[in-house]
Amino acid sequence: MNTDITTHTFHDKPVRIHMDGEMVEYCARDIATALGYTNTNDAISRHCRGVVKRYPIADTLGRPQEAGFIGEGDVYRLIVSSQLPAAVEFEHWLFDEVLPSIRKHGGYLVGQEHMSPEEMVAASMRYLESKIAEQKRQLDAQKPKVALAEAIGNSTSTILIGELAKILTQNGAHNLGTRRLFERLRADGYLCRQHGEMWNLPTQRAMDMGLFEVIKRPVAMPDGSVRVTRTTKVTGRGQEYFINRYITKEN
Known part of the structure; x- marks a missing residue:
């Protein structure tokens, strides 16, 4: 999926x-x-009805974060409910100027409605050059993380989820300590959420993807019975997958 995001x-x-x-x-x-x-x-919660999709963007300090994106219908709902006098101007700017220009030229250039054809060509070239330079910077920044993921992916050793958290933290995912990584894996559908015997064991989907393996060990109890413990470990393939999922694509 193309996740190119333009800023206007x-x-x-x-x-x-x-x-x-x-x-x-x-x-x-x-x-x-x-x-x-x-x-x-509050405005988004009260006026937007569509399912919010999230994409990684940078905040004002350049730090990665996920932002919610909405469809055209929800944009109109926010416009209609806005008390801003310029709401009508905003609607005209967004849907009559920016959107048609993006669809036609791949981007919107401020003041383009007053440019001559020659000025539009020159401005478009500068815009494309800046986009190419930005994409190159992003690719260069990702190279060490991609190399790390590929190297780990070729490993045959398995590690505990706590060890994966350390790898992620050391390579840029500063918001993913062990506890938060467990929470994230459950929220994203890789670990089971239900309490009891299945708590923190891999979901069937994650097992089918080859991300985890479950190590079973018999433990002798004081009463002579034997209890089997199950420990979730991340495979080499899983380590590569989660580095790409939580570092490479989010930073």
């Missing part, structure tokens, strides 16, 4: 747009901010 500016406020073919999605927080909502989370 309305009254000095950034508005990020994601396009994949004919599908267009808009950063919900950017839209709400541009429309003058003081509590953007």
Whole structure:
């Protein structure tokens, strides 16, 4: 899937747009901010009905984070409910200027409606050069992480989830300690969520993907009975997968 996100500016406020073919999605927080909502989370919760999709973006300090993106219908709902006098101007700018330009030229150039054809060509070339340079910087930044993932993926050894957390932390995923990694793996459907015997064991989907193996060990109890313990370990393939999932694609 193409997850190219372009940034545009309305009254000095950034508005990020994601396009994949004919599908267009808009950063919900950017839209709400541009429309003058003081509590953007509340506005999105009350007025947006669609399923929010999330893509990695950088915050104001350049740190990676995930942002929710909404469809056109939810953008209109935010516009209609906005008290900002410029809401009508925002609607015209977004849907009559920016969106048609993106579909036609692959991007929107500020002031392009007043440019001559020659000026448009020159500005478009500068825009494309900047996009190419940015993509090269992103690829260069990813090279060490991709190499790490490939090296680990070729390993036949398995490790504990706590050890995977250390690898992720040492290579940029500073928000994923052992506890948070377990929470993330459960939330993302790789570990079972139900308490009891299946707690923190791999889901069938994760096992089918070859991400984990379960080590069974018999333990002799004081009463003479034998209890079997099960420990989840991450395979080499799983280590490569989670490095790509939680480092390479999010930083």
